[in-house]
Amino acid sequence: xxxxxxxxxxxxxxxxxxxxxxxxxxxxxxxxxxxxxxxxxxxxxxxxxxxxxxxxxxxxxxxxxxxxxxxxxxxxxxxxxxxxxxxxxxxxxxxxxxxxxxxxxxxxxxxxx
Amino acid sequence: xxxxxxxxxxxxxxxxxxxxxxxxxxxxxxxxxxxxxxxxxxxxxxxxxxxxxxxxxxxxxxxxxxxxxxxxxxxxxxxxxxxxxxxxxxxxxxxxxxxxxxxxxxxxxxxxx
Numbered sequence: 339x340x341x342x343x344x345x346x347x348x349x350x351x352x353x354x355x356x357x358x359x360x361x362x363x364x365x366x367x368x369x370x371x372x373x374x375x376x377x378x379x380x381x382x383x384x385x386x387x388x389x390x391x392x393x394x395x396x397x398x399x400x401x402x403x404x405x406x407x408x409x410x411x412x413x414x415x416x417x418x419x420x421x422x423x424x425x426x427x428x429x430x431x432x433x434x435x436x437x438x439x440x441x442x443x444x445x446x447x448x449x450x451x
Numbered sequence: 452x453x454x455x456x457x458x459x460x461x462x463x464x465x466x467x468x469x470x471x472x473x474x475x476x477x478x479x480x481x482x483x484x485x486x487x488x489x490x491x492x493x494x495x496x497x498x499x500x501x502x503x504x505x506x507x508x509x510x511x512x513x514x515x516x517x518x519x520x521x522x523x524x525x526x527x528x529x530x531x532x533x534x535x536x537x538x539x540x541x542x543x544x545x546x547x548x549x550x551x552x553x554x555x556x557x558x559x560x561x562x563x564x
Contacts, residue, residue: 342494
């Protein structure tokens, strides 16, 4: 158990809908990363927050957004969902946002029908 | 940009034999390198990392990795494979500055009883 929690584990929804994925980092970790894992794109970085502030953006679509709250949990919002958004979404946390080890949550499997 | 490559999609090894999962890197400056493992329907688990110092890094579950600067490689090794080592293995490198991970495409390891 990495100490990073993600909810829900599974999400099935329809095209055009909006969903929210939630992540709680390990106790004391200030940095949260979101990654997407799909068969065709592999593991790709989406966005990083550090102590409530956005620090880096990767291949994140404009339909996707995220935030980190004062208690350091993070939410990833996916809107106007398309079939191609079906993937595993992972959250990871690290202590300081430097090259510290990132610990991953179990992931949320999103299926868009 | 920092990048890693895993040249093998799949590696098969007999139980009890030594295993090697290959990774090569392309980075600017001193490399930080990571190995993660993903078991079916699970998140990524941290195995080990190289920051600086000894070229042989020891990690979890009896795994080790050898950093070779002249060959720009960071191969994952284990002296005696177990069936339970069968999983997907990812090599990763953090980006400069923001430290989000760039992953290789993954190598599926199958240990045959």
